[in-house]
Amino acid sequence: MKATCWMGTGNVQVLEVPDPKILNTHDCIVRVTATAICGSDLHLFDGLVPSMMKGDILGHEFMGEIVEVGPGVKNVKVGDRVIVPFPISCGKCWSCEHELYSVCENSNPNAWAAEKMWGYSPAGLFGYSHLLGGFAGGQAEYVRVPFADVGPLKVPDELSDEQVLFLTDIFPTGYMAAENCNIHPGDTVAVWGCGPVGQFAIKSAYLLGAERVIAIDRYDYRMRMAQEKGGAEVLDYEKVDVIDALKEMTGGRGPDSCIDAVGMEAHGTGIAFAYDAAKQAVRLEMDRAVALRTAIQACRNGGTVSVAGVYGGFVDKMPMGGIMNRGLTIKTGQTHVQHYTRPLLDRIQKGEIDPSYIITHRLPLDQASHGYEIFRDKLEDCMKVVLKPQ
Ligand code: NAD
Ligand code: ZN
Ligand code: ZN
Numbered sequence: 001m002k003a004t005c006w007m008g009t010g011n012v013q014v015l016e017v018p019d020p021k022i023l024n025t026h027d028c029i030v031r032v033t034a035t036a037i038c039g040s041d042l043h044l045f046d047g048l049v050p051s052m053m054k055g056d057i058l059g060h061e062f063m064g065e066i067v068e069v070g071p072g073v074k075n076v077k078v079g080d081r082v083i084v085p086f087p088i089s090c091g092k093c094w095s096c097e098h099e100l101y102s103v104c105e106n107s108n109p110n111a112w113a114a115e116k117m118w119g120y121s122p123a124g125l126f127g128y129s130h131l132l133g134g135f136a137g138g139q140a141e142y143v144r145v146p147f148a149d150v151g152p153l154k155v156p157d158e159l160s161d162e163q164v165l166f167l168t169d170i171f172p173t174g175y176m177a178a179e180n181c182n183i184h185p186g187d188t189v190a191v192w193g194c195g196p197v198g199q200f201a202i203k204s205a206y207l208l209g210a211e212r213v214i215a216i217d218r219y220d221y222r223m224r225m226a227q228e229k230g231g232a233e234v235l236d237y238e239k240v241d242v243i244d245a246l247k248e249m250t251g252g253r254g255p256d257s258c259i260d261a262v263g264m265e266a267h268g269t270g271i272a273f274a275y276d277a278a279k280q281a282v283r284l285e286m287d288r289a290v291a292l293r294t295a296i297q298a299c300r301n302g303g304t305v306s307v308a309g310v311y312g313g314f315v316d317k318m319p320m321g322g323i324m325n326r327g328l329t330i331k332t333g334q335t336h337v338q339h340y341t342r343p344l345l346d347r348i349q350k351g352e353i354d355p356s357y358i359i360t361h362r363l364p365l366d367q368a369s370h371g372y373e374i375f376r377d378k379l380e381d382c383m384k385v386v387l388k389p390q
Helices: 039-045 111-118 161-168 170-179 196-207 220-228 242-249 270-281 290-298 320-325 337-349 365-376
Strands: 002-006 012-016 028-036 061-069 081-084 142-145 188-192 212-217 233-236 257-260 304-307 329-332 361-364 385-388
Touching: 002 365, 012 365, 028 081, 028 161, 039 365, 061 142, 061 161, 081 161, 161 170, 161 337, 170 196, 170 304, 170 337, 188 196, 188 290, 196 212, 196 220, 196 257, 212 220, 212 242, 220 233, 233 242, 242 290, 257 290, 270 290, 290 304, 290 320, 361 365, 365 385
Parallel strands: 188 212, 188 257, 212 233, 257 304, 304 329, 361 385
Antiparallel strands: 002 012, 028 061, 028 142, 028 385, 061 081
């Protein structure tokens, strides 16, 4: 089959690789009909996530048709059209029983490595480094899906692939980011990053009752979408001092909650950004936490900072004094996607949201490499690339 392979920093190639096989009784094989490139894939593309190996198959946002099931699979069958959440979760461990699917205790075969770095291991993820299991991803013609009874969700025929594809990751991710803000009526929520995750965080903040959402980025076309489709007010961090502007817009108090939808590759202006960029380049620091620090500084006293952006390791210059003395709450996590798929599918079916509005590019799988480049470099007003095998 054809698959998108990580071949080194800045180098992905669609190559012929062996077809996946059922390895465990609870596996199924999905023939992929649509798959997308995520901001998280860019961290791999840019070589910032350790333990990637040449030839690793990328992709964790994918859906398709089940073409084979292991003998132990009960909840899905051959022919079902399903979306597949990006965390691989057993459904039986303590974490899964508490619906903390992205920290499943059973699905990362390389848990020992993650434990060394992070204390405990989270779940294995599709196409997301050997530290997180070394599982082949879904930017391919076929993919093996472990624990087929737990993750894949059957989707109704009347909804198109493009309407349901983002249930695999970024819609639940934006939603969980907003839910973590514990929004009350009248609240103002600030969102750093107007990428796909930021767009769904904005929408979700309103769905959950925010009165006002203020979104921050530097790309006009992304801020325009936040404004026109999301209903957010926008700030360009290259043109204004974001902390001052937010203070002014909120009567001097600051937003009630702040969402980081940027993560480890934040850009910035001035000396603090130069410091992070230099340290990250020589591997003295894993993450450039420019947006996160600003979100913490900007949040009102006693407010919540919700971190959806991905971080890999250790962050410098964490404003711990501000967090502690001002009583901030920080909530974060890889998204517990399986917890959100049904209720969010429901919202799509009811017509409350059609997540396909963020798609700007549809490419054949063969052109994955081009897709990665335009998405990373924000060329052609690229917001979201969907790849279609065949
Ligand atoms: P993206 O790269 O398309 O978007 C990031 C946006 O942040 C860009 O528009 C960029 O201009 C903007 N940005 C950069 N620096 C900024 C700053 N200092 N202030 C404000 N905006 C800034 O990526 P995406 O697909 O939207 O993903 C965003 C983040 O969410 C990534 O870190 C990704 O890994 C993460 N993510 C997390 C989960 C999860 O489960 N928690 C799931 C999906 C994605
Ligand atoms: Zn993703
Ligand atoms: Zn589990």
